[in-house]
Amino acid sequence: MSPAIDQPYRYSQRDLVEPDWTRLPGWRAVTEDQWLDVQWQRSHCVKNVRQLREVMGDLLTDDFYADLERDQAERATMSMLLPPQMLNTMVPATDGEGMPSAGRDFTRAFLDDPVRRYMLPVFSDRDVEWPSHPKAQRDSLHEHDMWAVEGLTHRYPTKVLAELLPTCPQYCGHCTRMDLVGNSTPQVTKLKFAAKPTDRHTAMLDYLRATPTIRDVVVSGGDVANLPWKNLEAFLDNLLAIDSIRDIRLATKALIGLPQHWGAPDVIEGIGRITATARKRGVHVAIHTHANHANSITPVVARTAHALMDAGIFNIRNQGVLLRGVNDTTEDLLDLCFALQDNAGITPYYFYMCDMIPFSEHWRLSLAEAQHLQHSIMGYLPGFATPRIVCDVPFVGKRWVHQVEEYDRETGISYWRKNYRTLLEASDVDALSREYVYNDPISTLPESGQAWWHAQSDAAASHAAAVDAAAASRAASVAQLV
């Protein structure tokens, strides 16, 4: 008998369970065939408060809906879009204890639910004092600035990100591409691609043909699950015909949010054709997905992942985002990693720190917290399946959280360096010696650090007021002259 050692994390193999969708009033009569049908899932996505009420009936209180509506009006950077599969993983009630009772109890459980916290944010979730960091930006990673052609970000020396389309089957509240992806919200008017999709795709392929130092293409969006399959297959066929391309990664959260798409027979057949061609050419075609909590890994997700690998997908890797209230504990992260690795054959790969986009402060963790989590998850998973927690540093790219050069714990400012030039710095001699900055959320700082940021903000506000006053006075003088 092995000795019972008390470990900080207790591992046990767990069976996945599909939450029973008929527990929700609006889906009482939905059959399994309907549930597994991608068209049924797409046509029953929840896009607004009225549709959410239709599904949830009287489970949620009116206060919850008011909280949600206020968030949509004053904070949301992404519009609401929840496939039934995703909504069904909130308050799954699969622990044998049954559902919390309708009204206050269910609403409390719904508010506390990790998947709800990032897929359906409400106003009361947000940081009251600093809803946005003063340095937050719409395109915080400056991907747009690094476009080689429209939608093709060339940031690293040998790899590119191809944003084929600006939509997804589900919208995540913390989306880092909130600048471009999804419908406009009252807070954010989305950037629109100027060129037609086919022209953009052609320009991307032309650039890749002309740039043989690029060997790896992340085919993304948005989410490639929203591209008609024949269009995606045509793009991939063209990509596979370029000799210099050795790795192709399809980026899709839909494997988690709408697995019915990837499990559809026509898509599995198409994947089989693509991977057969890739094998002949010695190219690896992988899928990168995005799960943030173990509750999202259900039997349908696991079955679909295995079907994709049976169809020839080389590997499926998970890139989650570290989010407060969702997966900010050792248990949350390891439970998710083991559900992925043990049950779905999906390799835990990265957890990104949440980017400095507007209204994301309540989700973001400090670098110190991220470093602590990285330390705490080491040693439990196989090395190849131990995810790295990374900070996507503006103008740099992914850096492992322990690669920081300097870190001022009082102001929460961390300094980073890089070892390659992006497209923006082709002839910038200082690019590799410069320090690049990331900022912790202000609410995690000591009082002195918070006071420092208040002073910075007050100074910036006075400066802006002085600039406005000077402009008004100049305008008045000009008006007198005229």
Ligand code: SF4
């Ligand atoms: S699936 Fe990805 S691109 Fe789409 S909203 Fe979520 S984070 Fe953004």
